[in-house]
Amino acid sequence: MKNFIELFRLIRILSTGDAYSGKQLEEYLEISLSVLNQHIQTLRHWGLEIKFQTIKGYYLLSPIELLDEKKILRDLPEGRIKVLALVDSTNQYLLDNIETLRSGDACVAEHQTAGRGRRGREWVSPFGQNLYLSMFWRLERGTASAVGLSLVIGILITEVLHNLGGLDIRVKWPNDLYYRDKKLAGVLVELLGKKFKPAQVIIGMGLNINNTLSNKGIEQNWSHLKEAGITIDRNKLTVLLLLKLRSQLIVFEKTGLSTFISKWNELDNYLNRPVKLILGNQQIQGISRGIDQYGGLLLETKGGIKTYQIGDISLRGR
Template identity: 55%
Template sequence: MRYFVIDCSIKLKLITFLSDGNMYSGEKLGRILGISRAAVNKHISQLKEWGLNIHSMPSQGYILLTPIQLLDSVMILSKLNNPSISIINIVDSTNQYLLERIDILQSGDTCIAEYQQAGRGRRGRQWFSPFGANLYLSMYWRLDQGPESVVGLSLVVSVILAEVLWKIGITDIRVKWPNDIYLYDRKVGGILVELIGATGDTAKIVIGIGINISMYTSNNLLINQNWINLDAAGIQINRNELAAQLINHLRYSLYQFEQQGFNAFIKRWLKLDNFINRPVKLLLANQEVYGISRGIDRQGRLLLEQANGKIKSWVSGDISLRIQQKD
């Protein structure tokens, strides 16, 4: 299913005004935009549905309580080694945007968006994507070696993302098998790798990344696990700078993955593994498996030491990893 927005120009103008954190009366906004105060109020209500923390004060107007930093295409492009990027306000999902254009893309082509109407995560789950609060980014990559060469890719992307966050000062960042980023034992980002290509064919890959930067916390009910924002680390995050650094590092490291494979990233993963040597449980479709996480093997499979002392490897799929809670 595809999603369309007929005309969001007025909403986008409202966001631009409110993003400075000042109070605006409905009358003033209506006068600037050429619409009625009732129309302003209707648009504000819809912006709240987009996840914006807008407070309405009787007789005073509207204020955005949680400031946002809008994407700046000029700034991002000025820092990229390769300008092949689409910067979009509203999209169904950044992954879907690239998938619909996959036959004309080159490795490294990227899409980032302010807001996803139908963001998705692993196993078809919804990825809540409030406007301007986080980073929603997808990149295309082509592997001529075929789908078999994609082994470990989601783990590689996790390492790349964590290393970029380390460089900007978030040194408590960690990775979670098989495709998440953690901060203080809570999810701060996720990765979705979508592959097109049969055995023997070229692998066409879209890599989606979502990173919580300063998400408004009243939306907890829309998220199915404990989460956290990057700004909880006490470091001011420049969303445009982060986007540019991540794109450059992804392009460089994915080329390295293409040439050297997953082995070049195993030690880097283990250094960042949030769960290594900790008691965990795997949640499968109809059972729970308990043990001690012992890292990953050369195929990117999770190594779990069970009660009998034996270590068994587990592949990705319908498996989730959680810290085993103490009784």
């Protein structure tokens, strides 16, 4: 616990982007040079780009504005959010506490040590660079009423970002946001429950804000909000996203996917464009024609239009 307190104090000191000598940091934290070096290496492993110059000392390549629970709660009616510095995964945190949650309860984290995306893939989660947010929702009509939910979440996030000026941000079936054909965000919906009983849903998202790391470990080209022309405090963005989700999921529960299909078609990154579906070792090429009433992808090939449901499938442009 002591090491973590020291680590977070070090992050707070460096977060402004100002430079500090090793001697200054040793005195501020009351630690030895060897311990300071260990802490610097840990923070670099977490994804913080800490540089060192003999004259300047240690500094962050880009300043970061840390998540602040007080700031978020000030603008979020009803509150009900937990701000975490370090967590294995925000989705897992809610799953571990699911028995105590109400619809709309959420958590957000600076860094995930085991962030995950769809199909069990790792979600790279550098400290303080992006937004890792999860929210709980209870669907009273059971798992069957969750059809198309990941698509709707993508639409809602995109609408928030459009209002902030990111007009070229699009949705990509079944759970991503794209900016100019590069991945900007991903959605992971985890559903618990039986068909005819109330279902518990964990809605997770990872949104690239200012990701300066290389593409190492990431299978797709990625983008971030600054590249899309959006500069916003992560605390404010957290509030805007939760307000949107909490209000519109009430609509989704009443009407299902049908209310949102036309909006999906307006935002679909690959609508009427050549694409390929990857199903294991098999690839199917065709033209994307949007989605059906159940959220399945409509793919036109020489044999006509066929629907593909969300599952172990990846969609790519070609």
